[in-house]
Amino acid sequence: MRRGLRAMLRTRVFDDRLFRAHRQGKTSFYMKSTGEEAIGAAQALVLERQDMCFPTYRAMSWLHARDYPLIDMVNQIFSNASDPLHGRQLPILFSARDYGFYSLSGNLGTRYGHAVGWAMASAYRQSDSLALAYCGEGSTAEGDFHESLTFAAVYQAPVILCVTNNQWAISSFAGLAGTQDTTFAARAIGYGLPGLRVDGNDFLAVAAATQWAAERARANKGATLIELFTYRATGHSTSDDPTRYRPRDEAEHWPLGDPIERLRQHLVRIGEWDAQRHDDLIAQLDAEVRAAVREGEAIGTLGRSKPPLSEMFEGVFAEPDWRLIEQRREAGA
Ligand SMILES: Cc1ncc(C[n+]2csc(CCOP(=O)(O)OP(=O)(O)O)c2C)c(N)n1
Structure with missing residues (x-):
């Protein structure tokens, strides 16, 4: 639980600092997970290293829970010469196989199909690794969701x-997205799958439901659909102004509360945490994030440092297509 609390706090501290970096012109884009941190954090800690998460941009607490290096995140967000993805992905669309984090795509819904295919391959190989996929509730309206x-x-x-x-x-x-009179969990029934509806702001509930679904999958009993009911406490992205379409104070009235505060209170109540440790942890995480941002800034922020142009033509196709060869010659890369 303390590791979960740390992962959620690291996500929030990082989000706040990098959102500000966007306002300072250091990156072109950023998206926060504020209010939704319990989901990725609990699931990353419950599942095994060999399992694979097929993420959305709102699942960054998975990487924070698994201690993905902050500097690699910062360099990717600044699209600089040390970007581990060589400038090929929009900021925050990470890819980290060693952390069980499949390449993120901005094309919503596509990762559901990849996850099912990956899981089918795992079963075919008689491995007990499982896949976990995320889909926003809006994206369930995509055909990918139903095909998957x-x-x-x-x-x-x-x-x-x-x-x-x-x-x-x-x-x-x-x-x-079609749930005025029903739930997303209920979608599972028509497919003959179990559907769970879970308080996504309750770290322990997310962990328990995930554990149940993981045991089911590893026992060859198949897939589970889990609706994680939560609330996006901030704007959609750095390009969004939520006050244009929902009440300014809506987040304050969200009855299920802040997932970080809920886990903190629980830990305090059972004698495993206190105010001093909480403040110290925030200060420590803040210092770690600031140091990573400084290190990334020294390499370069948006437009001040870039991966070499030649990177654009490498590492995608085993044999480059003639068009790529021509474009590369024209670009002088
Ligand atoms: C296939 C596709 N259609 C539309 C978009 C544009 N788009 C980006 S985010 C978004 C909203 C997604 O909402 P939801 O699935 O609920 O996820 P959330 O952002 O709330 O986490 C849309 C429509 C896209 N990126 N991909």
């Missing part, structure tokens, strides 16, 4: 399919 559930059910894929229902898809509320 069909395949997951038919092939009994060892996969945990999560819908993070943060109630907003940019400016569209969750009902517009």
